[in-house]
Amino acid sequence: MDAADSDGPARLAADAVMARWRRDPHALVQILRDTQAVTHWLSRPLLAHIAGALGLTLAQVEGVAGFYRFFHTRPVGRTRLLFSDNITDRMLGSETLLAQLCARLGVAPGEVDAQGRFSVDRCSCTGLCDQGPALLVNHHQVVTRLDAARVDALADLLLAGTPVGQWPAEWFAVVDGVQRADVLLGGLADDAPALPVVLAQSPQALLDEVAASGLRGRGGAGFPAARKWLACRDAAGDLRVVVCNADEGEPGTFKDRVLLASHADAVFDGMTVAARAVGAQQGFVYLRGEYRFLLPQLEQVLARRRAQGLLGPDACGISGFDFDIALHLGAGAYVCGEESALIESLEGKRGTPRIRPPFPVQAGYLGRPTVVNNVETFCAVAHIARRGGAWWAGIGTAQSTGTKIHSVSGDCARPGLYEYPLGTPIAQMLDDCGARDAQAVQVGGPSGTCVPAPEFNRAIAFEDVPSAGAFMVFDRTRDLFEVARHFARFFAHESCGLCTPCRVGTELVVRRLDKLAHARGAGQGSAFDIALLHDLDTALHSGTHCGLGASACNPLRDTLRHFGAAYAQRATAPQFQPDVDLDAELSSARRATGRDDAGAHLHTDTPA
């Protein structure tokens, strides 16, 4: 079906979707997702129809449709392919494969085939770095382990018009890739107490155990979980909400995908414990759009848990404890991993971070006190509630208790998931994953820390090198300048656009790095450009609305500090040199006047 005319079938599809979501305007992101799954794209008249039916204005609905990368407000191919564009995908050859596919299909990246059959483009990291290069099909499924043969076969199927459902099943295989399991990846013991037994404790006792465990949030910031819960419990309001942040958008991170795929019950246990402890009635899992393929099995698990009485009215047999969990999907916006942006998205709005205070624990989803924790945090709670806070506190270091799961990718023999007690040195992790000759590790993703080889004795812990879970290894053949440039493009792409320092600043960083990389055949960089990069770094670290902008220059700052030579070799011009070709800037006037005298030309280079 095509939504181009937007009447008839497209409206009927939207009506059916809206009926399923009970015409709830807060479900707008879900409604647009489900509608587009049928109509391929969202035309203006269709958005107007949806706005009318939900009691919203067209501006509100268009604002949301225009915000998320996975919503299309222009016609796209009936089959949409998005190549995952993390640096690790590139290191595995994704750009060559993208070019190969585009050549076979006769389309350019970002364009639609003339017959409207397919479109090919790039997207941010799909969380499959240990089994890439990967691509996303129709924002619905993923194809892993791409190689030339697979891309060739893919082109054949696309050109033959074979529906996605008839593609080889092994292409869609996603493996857990657990290389080193500790308590979380090891799973709950077979004889572990059932959740109703655990919840027989008082809510205060549950909270006390989490406090005693010293558990800190696993999303990156490391805020103590118990303090967050306590603040939520004590905030004014009748209704409370527990949200599981499964918007695992930090490039190079894929641990939550595995926890949801293989330990979903533990995650839901943890959410239920949190709900009991803070007195919440409503639970959400905000699942990143790239993990749409996990949705059916997660819905099955929730349905089973409802049938078992673990969710719903009088959950776990506790009279008056009414708690259920709903799944919400993201639509390709990295910034929605920030908890207040995530809540905005849950409410059906653009994913713009809120100004805090009030914090979500005071006024979160629909103004209700809301706990937002990472998937791994809830998983840890499921274990702590059973084995006690003292047990968890006995693992790791005094300030960083417990274990942490690392998504290892890049230049190593054995990529995948590695779970270690916090406080484990980076050198040991490199050794275990078979990384030889590493010159740097990007810990915690682009917004984290770039650790150079001389600092490999440092440990992953909140008091040393904190991590949200990504661990990307770069060996001596890699150019850390190019790594930083890639991450700069990522942040410019993902800026929500609200504040000028981030929207403009991230783009200025990209342009200046591009200038160093290839302006007019390269060699045009100078110390003036490096000085400007330092200025931009300072401006973004101090002037942005939210943490995305503040951390957008972390890769730049770290690589300037540790790999300054990679910049210096691109900044050898003694004078400031223009990025633009000044003589070419006179081309239109030369053409219009027919002049070609000396005065009709400019030297582009500034003389030394």
Next chain:
Amino acid sequence: MNAPVASTPPRKLRVATVSLAGCFGCHMSLLDIDERLFDLVERVEFDRSPLTDIKTVGEHDRCDIGLVEGGLCNAENVEVLRAFRDRCTVLVAVGACAITGGLPALRNHLDVGTVLQSVYGRVPDDPELPLPLNRVLPIHEVVHIDHALPGCPPPADAFWQLLQDLMAGRAPASAPGLIRYD
């Protein structure tokens, strides 16, 4: 890269000013420092400037300070700006057009050949005339700029603050109230 101007000058500082693709509004705002002009001429000597009608910047002596109003709309603007950079120790982008291209840059989405055709009918092709650039550019795209004074125009007090700072050998720091982005 912000070379300080020598403090407690025994000699007068040399100041050059120019309006490239600007409207001279910034220069008018500079003149609005009113009676402080008397203080200023005690301490500076003007080189190339619309105020002196000197045609070449720093022809005999290097200038300490260059104030550039306006963006780059043609080849001559580029040559003049380069001469300013070459002959001025501290170069300041003054006003919205120098900093961003400003109003003249509104033509940037049009083809300059088409514009010439529709304005003049017969396109002027005299070799005496500087050729317009395809796009009006802010000056920092072509030379290194030490400081920027925002505003359209920057207030007279902002000019005065800037000149006092530079004359004292300090890095200019406009009070927030003097920074205008309109």
